[in-house]
Amino acid sequence: MTIQETGTARPAGRPRSEKAERAIIEATLDLIGEGMGVSELSIEAIASKAGVGKTTIYRRWSNKEDLVVDALATLKAPMPRLRGTSVRDDLIVLLDVMRAEAGQPRSRCVMNIAMSEADRYPRLMERFMKRAVEPRRAALRAVIERGIASGELRADLDVDMGMALLSGAMLWHTKWGPEGELAADLAERVVDAALSGLAP
Template sequence: MHTEPTAQATATTHPAPTDPACDALDGGPATELCAPRRGRPRSEAAEQAIFAAVEELMEAGRSLSDLSVERIAAAAGVGKATIYRRWPNKEALLVDVVARLEAPAPVRTSTDGSVRDELIAMVEYMRQRGLAKRSRWMLKSALSQMNSWPELREAYQEQVVRPRRAMARAIVRRGVEEGVLRSDLDIELLCEIVIGPILLRTVLWDEAPLEDPGLPEQMVDAVLNGVAAPPPDGRSR
């Protein structure tokens, strides 16, 4: 029988498998995903062993669909009950694992910084995520496998992608309220205008350059300042 590893780590309440983007949510269905799960205190050592087991199984060539709770528990040296105390099902566990492989999302702890700085941080996060997907084959493999596993893809969208999109909307909405961004355009359209260029490079164009750390600032400033050339006579349009 497998036993749960002992650890001296301080027991903590494990948050739902989202990211700090939840700080930006202002209510709605996604807010529930950001609330701490109720239940028994966690063993950090057991949790790390479970994460490591999933990654090792993936490195050994196992597909996500092959990773049963029984197989993960055996590889981690814990009982199945240890896993189910932390995650309601396999999909929730795998979403957590994939999110750990990605670059950490920016934290919105306050609105003290400028809208420009927050937009740059968001684009920089997406640049780092794109670099991680290129350099970590496990992440790229996991994300591609989600397309053939509807339940896992939906769980990932609900618990990771949508809260991050909510954060982008919150930043853009703040920009409109402060007069930094135009108020006559739909919020979703503004988000697409700001985030679209980096999404193009990280999702559609696998070989597009991402190495330049100044790229997020350049992209954001191009949006904020406009890309139209001044008229030849120097007068405003």
């Protein structure tokens, strides 16, 4: 009882390497971000990429799905400070986060998983939605609801429909838009187009 006795009795023997744990999760996210589906992920590939023995993985997670769940749980939605001055500005900020994320392989995990594995891994999706998708959705929803309340958006606007138009348009550009990087002003143009509508 010299030091480091915080009540939880430290187990005997060599402690588990946190570095290895991080490397495993990083490798998992990297592979997913490269476009690999969950079913194509192999423990051996993760171990190899992480520079780790398979034993070290199986000691921590009993199967692939548990590992992926934990890996995805470390993904947090980057929550920008919304200035709250105008709904238009806040929407641009939120959608521009989507644009920026679409470029980083790491952040691409979110969209890759959300789009592809929706049906097959219900347990995984449930956690993943709660952790990574819901915060993004909630932020967008809050801005839209605030806009309705303040009169900046139509009083009869269906909130879900507003979310669909805004983030759907970003999604469309990401996957099917003109090739290459997304234009820097894409978020602004999407917001303005959605706000003013297609009709004259």
